[in-house]
Amino acid sequence: MKFSVERAILLKALGHTQSVVERRNTIPILANILLDAKDGVLRLTATDMEIAIVEEVPGVQVARPGRTTAPANTLYEIVRKLPEGAMVELDHKGGDAPLALRAGRFSTSLPVLPVEDFPSMTEGSMPHQFKLEAPKLRGMISRTRFAISTEETRYYLNGIYLHTAEVDGRKVLRAAATDGHRLARVEEDLPEGAGGMPGVIIPRKTVNEVNKLAEETRDEIEFRLSETKISFSIGTVTLTSKLIDGTFPDYERVIPRGNDKVLTVSKKEFAEAVGRVAAISSERSRPVKLSIDRNHLLLTASSAEQGQAQEELDEGSVTYASSPIEIGFQARYLNDITDQVGEELEFRFSDGSAPTVVADSKDPGALYVLMPMRV
Template sequence: MKLTIERAQLLKSLAHVQSVVERRNTIPILSNVKLEARPGSLSLNATDMDLDFVESVLADVARPGATTAPAHTLFEIVKKLPDGSQVEIDHSAEDGLLTLRSGRSKFSLACLPVEDFPVLSGGDLPHGFTLSAAELKTLIDRTRFAISTEETRYYLNGIYLHAATGAAGDVLRAVATDGHRLARVEVTLPEGAAGMPGIIVPRKTVNEIYKLIGETDSDVTVSLSETKLRFAFGDAVLTSKLIDGTFPDYERVIPADNDKYLDADVKVFASAVDRVSAISTEKSRAIKLSLEKGTVRLSASSPENGSAEEELEAQYDSTPLEIGFNSRYLLDILGQVEGETARFAMADAASPTVVRDQADSGAIYVLMPMRV
């Protein structure tokens, strides 16, 4: 294998593939990236056995071939080469080394046999549809903050993606919850998605696809089965295993009869929450909302730091209510509201609160209160 490639193109692809590779591996081949040169292009492939990423980039290929090289080491080398430089990659089966040259720099890296590299991207994926990058970004961006990190409840360690019927008709819905808060966001159901099974997309896959779609405007082709999911866009393909578990019936935790409504200016309210919470303890991050007609008073206190209080004008016409929240969870939800106003629907100090984005009827957030 012998080829020449622009540093910028190689670095961009290596940045994508090396983030899939775990820093510590008990299986040596999983620390490597598979490099496959074909006429006119170089394909880079990395996997951790649960997630597989392949990307092709333009290259001037003098001799086709394939090998594997240490992903993180290769990335660090290319990152430190001068901007605008050309990179020559040469691999000979005789010495088993990958030689990388750029200007006066030369590096030799040990390789592992390409035959040992696992193949994850095969298999039949019977369901398929196409989403715009913006739609997929919306589904992920506005729900991923609520993904659980508690490994014992592994079925909550991802985003539940499924077809559903919403107020505006058939929708593709993304849901995430960690037991303290819940995010539910939807887009119009794309053609071909009607018969898809409900799937749980793992947290690592969610984070990787989110980084990738931030760099593209092209449509994303989604293919899936009950055990595997594939995203394809541009010259990149991401294949992932799914979480094997049953996502809880989230509809049961979304209250339908909360009758105390607070309408608040998102930016003003979020800023006040952020200021007042500076006094709360690092562990609980507790903040109290005292609601009366026309006003909401935010307060926090801690034995170490003292107390804080701020009063805001707000639309509230129900009976007085005091309710406590984790300020970080509250700010996470307010950060997802795209409109100017957020509507809080409450029942009492112990029941879940529903937060709606007044500019997007398809987005619903649920926040569990806490004692303060």
């Protein structure tokens, strides 16, 4: 195998593929990337056995077609540090011979492992297919992934639950995530072809990799899925992933329906106030207490070492007309939710110990539930 390609083109493709590779693994071949050059196209493949990513790079000058593997992270770092505009030549004579890399006056060689050892993650049948615009997918991910659980024992919460639902006679595509302390649920109009899809749990790593790819385009992303796998086609890149084999909880049961105490507050002023009062404590789990009265909000945080901090928000940025209430939330959880909301937050309370609904007053498709802390 021998080919030449412009450094920026190769670097972009390696950036996509090498991020799937696990730096710590017990199977040497999984640290490598598969390079396949023929007919003017370079095909790069990487996998960790849970995710596989394939990218096709057209316009490559292939002098001798062939296939080999190379250490993904080392190759990426070398190409990243080459000067802009450099032409990169990769040459593999076959067998156990090293992979020679040349760019201008720079040259090196990299060890290879047998192509036959590189695992193939076959896609299998994926009967459900639909398309969704990249900005919509990014929105669904960004507004839910912060609530994905990191507790490995509850593995079925370690991803985003993608499924269909019906709202007032209208079919929607929903994404939901929860860690037991907060819940995020967002929805978009149901894409054509998605009606019969099963509910699937997309793993956290897959969510992050797809989001990075979606950030580079505004085009439609093609989804293909079965009950065990999902595939995303984004331009010249195809990412295939196993799904989490588990049952996502019936999250609708934990969404309060009767919360009738409604607080609306400026997102910017609220978020800044939370940040200031919470700065008094280095404990990430320290609660911020909200004391709410008619068109008035007092935020308080305390620390055994630093004392107490408080800030008042009143009429002009706060609207509240119900009976007084005191309730506490973890500052980080409040910040995670306010980061997803536009200009105005809407809190719906029942009492100081019950789950609270948080909504974006201008985005009816997004809803969050937050469990209070004892204060």
